[in-house]
Amino acid sequence: MNKKVVVAFYLLLNVIFSIAIVLLNKWLYIHTGFPNITLSMIHFVMTFVGLIICEKLDVFCVKDIDIKEMLLIAMTFCGFVVLTNLSLAHNTVGTYQVAKMLTTPCVIVMQMIFYRKRFSTLVKLTLIPITLGVVINFYYDIQFNVIGTVYATLGVLVTSLYQVMVNRKQREFQMDPMQLLFYQAPLSTVMLLIVIPIFEPVGQTFTHNWSLMDVVMVILSGVVAFFVNLTSYWIIGKTSPLTYNMVGHSKFCLLLLGGSLLFHETLAINQVIGITLTLVGIILYAHVKMKDSQTVMPEFKIRETKPLHKV
Structure with missing residues (x-):
């Protein structure tokens, strides 16, 4: 099959699945009141099952690593999924989506503070309209509520921390996102299994008379969540960062x-x-990040291909 057709197909799938997961979850929160943390745990379980199938089909290979190295990243994984879902449950879809855009400036600030990473002035300037736009949207949201804003803010902070940690772990252990997720998903499932009885009415969840449609929508939500991850990793690996950003x-x-x-x-x-x-x-x-990477890459290639001096 033509490579461009394959790329276009995966891009289309990623767009469909990414939109579907948000709308499915919002539907569940509005029409069924399905417990948030329990839904996140179901997503983790189905993601892990999907990863096992992918590993058997040689889509990726499992890399051995000490479980202790994954505990903190699994905790932040739990935090960002649960908090962003809570943000979706208490905010409009538009406000939820706009709030997520604050992750970009938040990640940059964290990298500057904790890792002394430097960014160009142009990159820093692009953060002004992002941040200002989010603040304006929240301020004038007709469904504005304090609890929704708190969840959105916490979600951005934990998501940013998670992204910084994932980036660091990938470099440290030479692992791709799917290899990391293979450890994160089951660990996060166990962590949520422990906290669910504390924060959610487990008895009511089991005894509630869920309709067949409710059950189907919950299962579908978990399946779609897995395919969002799968197609996202494929796009990141097979296309350019610009393509991935434009899809976003x-x-x-x-x-x-x-x-x-x-x-x-x-x-x-x-x-x-x-x-x-x-x-x-x-x-x-x-656009600025792409220009920066294009100016760095040629220099890297020149140094890489420069002939070695004979001893």
């Missing part, structure tokens, strides 16, 4: 449309301004 922008816009059509979420004009600012900032950030 399309998902951003389509999710806003989906939230408006399915859940009748209206946007105030000031929210539209905030969302536009955020989207412009993200696009500028992606």
Whole structure:
């Protein structure tokens, strides 16, 4: 099959699955009130089952590593999934999606503080419209609520910490995202299994009269969550960062449309301004990062191919 057709097919699948998981979860929270942490645990279980199948099919190979090295990253994995789901449950789809955009400036700030990493002035300037746009959107959100804002803020902080840790672990242990996830998913499942009885009414969850549609939607949500990860890793590995970023922008816009059509979420004009600012900032950030990488790569190649001096 033509390579361009394959790439386009995976890009389309990633967009569909990414939009579907958000809308499915939102539907479950609105129409069934399904417990948030329990739903996250089901996602982890189904992701692990999917990874076992992929490993058997030689999609990736498991890399041996001490479990202790994965404990902290599994904890942050739990935190970011649960908190972002709580943000989705208590905010509109649009506000949930816009809040996630704050992850980019948050990751950069964490890298600057904890790892003394330096970024160009242009990169730092692109963070201004991103942050300003998110703040404007939250301020003028007609469904604004304090608990939703708290969950969104905590979700951004923990997600950023998780991304920084994943990046570090990948370099430290030479592991790809699927190899890391193979350890994260079961560890995170066990962690959530311990905390669920503390924070959620387990008895009511088991005794509640869930309809067949409810059960199907929960299972479908778990399956879709796995395929979001699978297609995302494929795109990252087989295409350029610019392609991945542009797919992200399309998902951003389509999710806003989906939230408006399915859940009748209206946007105030000031929210539209905030969302536009955020989207412009993200696009500028992606453009500046791509230019930076293109100026670094040729120099690297020249040094790499330079003939060695004979002894």
